[in-house]
Amino acid sequence: MNSRGMRRTGVAAAVAGLALMVGCSLSPGGQPTTSTATPVGDADPAGGATTEPAPGPSAPVPASPVPGEGPIPVVDSTGTRTAEPVVAPARLELAALGIDMPVTAVDIAPDGQMEIPENALVAGWYRFGPTAGAVSGAVVIAAHAGSYVTPVGPFHDLDEAAAGDPITVTLVDGTAVAYDVESVERLAKDVIDLGPYFDRTGEHRLVLITCGGRWDPERRSYDDNIVLTARIRTG
């Protein structure tokens, strides 16, 4: 370790980020949106009724109540919906830090926090959010910096990652999704707004989370979350 000054810069950056985060938390994202389900025409209980979006020859062009909007989306709502299959991440590689670990799907723990695999050698993918390579939103993968089972895990160096470091997430079907590290932040757990990191809208990104900062012996936990954000590699 040769430079406390540079380390401080990183902390200062995280603090600056935190201040902005707090500001942004006043305007929570994720307003509800109504999804479309099944395209029209799959099953028509009326038997033969068409759903031509264009107006009939005798009718003038419908004046949409919403200026600038296109045709109103119409879907067949009959029946029930089954879950769309999601291909889960299976493996995470961040070669610059020597990370190459299996990924397992995790849930919400009874206390409302994200479930974290007991073994720090295994990372947990938040299964309610997007998967790697999704069209939008954040795929969140977290691991213990160290656990009872594994005193030192691969994620304990996460704050050493640099912008541009390549990351690969491989899905259970073998699909590899390539990312580049964009940023690493240290955010105090007491005030962190996790909303932006668990966002399901906006440009797709990969979010890796572990713990760092000061060890609080009373809480038996670190004070901070280390949050790495990566973007899909382009070109």
Place this chain on the structure above:
Amino acid sequence: MRKSAAALGGTLGIAALVLAATPATADSHTASLSVLHGVPDLTVDVYVNGEITLDDFAPGELAGPLELEPGTYTVAITAADAADDGAPVIGPVDLPLEEGRNYTAVAHLDAQGSAPTATLFTNDTSPTAPGEGRLTVRHVAAAPAVDVLAGGEAVISGLANPDEASLDLPAGTVSAAVAAAGTTEPVIGPADVTVAEGVSTVVYAWGSLEAGTLALATQTIEGLHSSPDGVPTGQVQVVEESSSAVLWAGAAAVLALFVGFGVRRAAVTRDR
């Protein structure tokens, strides 16, 4: 050390992302309206404020959501071949839509099946707890009051046309059936209903018991999810000289401001 300037840039980058992402979401200054056609055997046209808005709208179809300026909209539903809204089969009805709210207007049969009618439901889009989704059941069928059964037990009792009942459930699949109130013999289902996390799943029982056209329709509204309450990734302290020593040195430096010069010297020494 590999962080510093890059980390700073990246941090500002994500902050900018957050700011940019916020306006991309739905505009809360408008009202959101979906329209469900729940009258069997009747293809219609829907007029809003006298303008044809949905042409040849068929039973079971769900239109929208429309993002509308708040206000009262007059909706008339006519036969599909009507020249205008002068002789509606339903309405005209006034739909008062408030800013920031989410509605579904349903054209459906009344309980006796004697006449088509329309009901404006307000969709509960309040956040769901992490790991949970919302299941809402709406009775818009020509049928007496019903119970909704999940796993053979009534989870909603005595639901009558045009009422709704709602419950937040752990995300998963529910095998649901609809039976006459107080009975367990399904008149609809059982059918698998997915309750997705952070999603409002609205299931409509529509059609007519007498005519044998009872059916389910489903509407989903996304974006109700909450973040986990925390990410507790630090189970034990990682005792490892490289990173933790520097962190401890930083903590010690702060401590030195209060404790005195001797401690600060120790911190500087340890920093090497």
